[in-house]
Amino acid sequence: MAERKSWDSAYKYLFSSRQVFHQFLTRFVEEDFVQGISVDDVELVDKSFVSDELLDRESDIIYKVNLPENEVYIYVLLEFQSTPDKTIPVRMLLYILQLYDQLFRSSTSGLLPAVFPVLLYNGSRPWTVPFNLNELVAPRIPAKYIPSFEYYPIIERDIPPEKLERIKGLVAAIMYLEQQEDDAALKSTIDKAIAMIAEEQPEQLRQFSHWINRMFRGSLENNDIDKVHQLTEVKTMLAEVVDKIEQRGEQRGEQRGEQRGMQKKTFEYARKMLDRGFSIADIADITDLSEQEIRELAE
Incomplete structure (x- = not known):
């Protein structure tokens, strides 16, 4: 996650x-x-x-x-x-x-x-x-x-998820969330996790919110969390944190895609230089590719 x-x-x-x-x-x-x-x-x-x-x-x-x-x-x-x-x-x-x-x-x-x-x-x-x-x-x-x-x-x-749902409480809800293997699974289990802390007092609800914010690098303000008194507020905050996780994941995916695109263009440029008779050393100096990568490209 x-x-x-x-x-x-x-x-x-x-x-x-x-x-x-x-x-x-x-x-x-x-x-x-x-x-x-x-x-x-x-x-x-x-x-x-x-x-x-x-x-x-x-x-x-x-x-x-x-x-x-x-x-x-x-x-x-x-x-x-x-x-x-x-x-x-x-x-x-x-x-x-x-x-x-x-x-x-x-x-x-x-x-x-x-x-x-x-x-x-x-x-x-x-x-x-x-x-x-x-x-x-x-x-x-x-x-x-x-x-x-x-x-x-x-x-x-x-610990079977069914047992955690039966135990209920703040600690069980946190373990339940930790068992989710990816962000999509985390988002789909928010309702169950919230149901597991339905009987907690406002102080424990705030502790749960603070833990989520710490654990997942949320950008929620601690002052906002300190004002939590109801379960619906916790659910809203948890959904907000998960949404921000997904957004950061999408941004990282876009960045990796851009990096792969730039790398592909660099290899294409190096291949053209090989076709035009440039030396491996000169191509390495111009493109920042290693000489080994250029040799493999030439082969």
């Missing part, structure tokens, strides 16, 4: 809202401990607690969840490269160990809190990386000495 900006920064912005993160956690993580968690129970970890090194990476999000008897940290790694990275289990474990190091320094007594690792991947290629680190280690020693670390995978391409 055309004109997308950095996925990491767009999601980092989106998940800075604890309401959005709560929706992501409770609707996409199928584990018992997340059931019953309220928005008030989740808290974005800030720089007063965790080192700048952990928080400055655009691909990392850390939340603290206050459960009835203890607290749990949710660590989300955003992996939006087109090709799966086989080092992910090692990287995630390394980041969590750095987090534990920070927790150790600030802890006075008792056990360390649990850290729940989540991978969010939206690439188009299948996720082929093992879910447990021990599958990447050669079993040449007793298994008890090989680290066993497993992360929770959320692979967007593997």
Whole structure:
């Protein structure tokens, strides 16, 4: 899909809202401990607690969840490269160990809190990386000495569109749009995406609009987005962004057509010069074609 900006920064912005993160956690993580968690129970970890090194990476999000008897940290790694990275289990474990190091320094007594690792991947290629680190280690020693670390995978391409429509909500709508492979498909699914956020509050509607504008390099004014209160306004803005994407695509197509036309004329000019006995070196100097291209043309 055309004109997308950095996925990491767009999601980092989106998940800075604890309401959005709560929706992501409770609707996409199928584990018992997340059931019953309220928005008030989740808290974005800030720089007063965790080192700048952990928080400055655009691909990392850390939340603290206050459960009835203890607290749990949710660590989300955003992996939006087109090709799966086989080092992910090692990287995630390394980041969590750095987090534990920070927790150790600030802890006075008792056990360390649990850290729940989540991978969010939206690439188009299948996720082929093992879910447990021990599958990447050669079993040449007793298994008890090989680290066993497993992360929770959320692979967007593997979530059926029907399930996203059933889950509903802002995060599901965004994943639904991301699954569209081209701009034409994106435009045809606007109505379904809008229906999925029909129950969202005005604040979430504005967050959705801001995300769309960031994600697709829209030229919408943030002041206009901040005035959004109704679903119809979001639909209008989304349609406007898609139209501008299509216009830029058409402009790029016209530019490529013009470039191909100019290139064709250059080759025709070079062919005439060959017919008139010009040397390959002189033709290359005049047309800016390489000597290899001219030799191939002569053959």
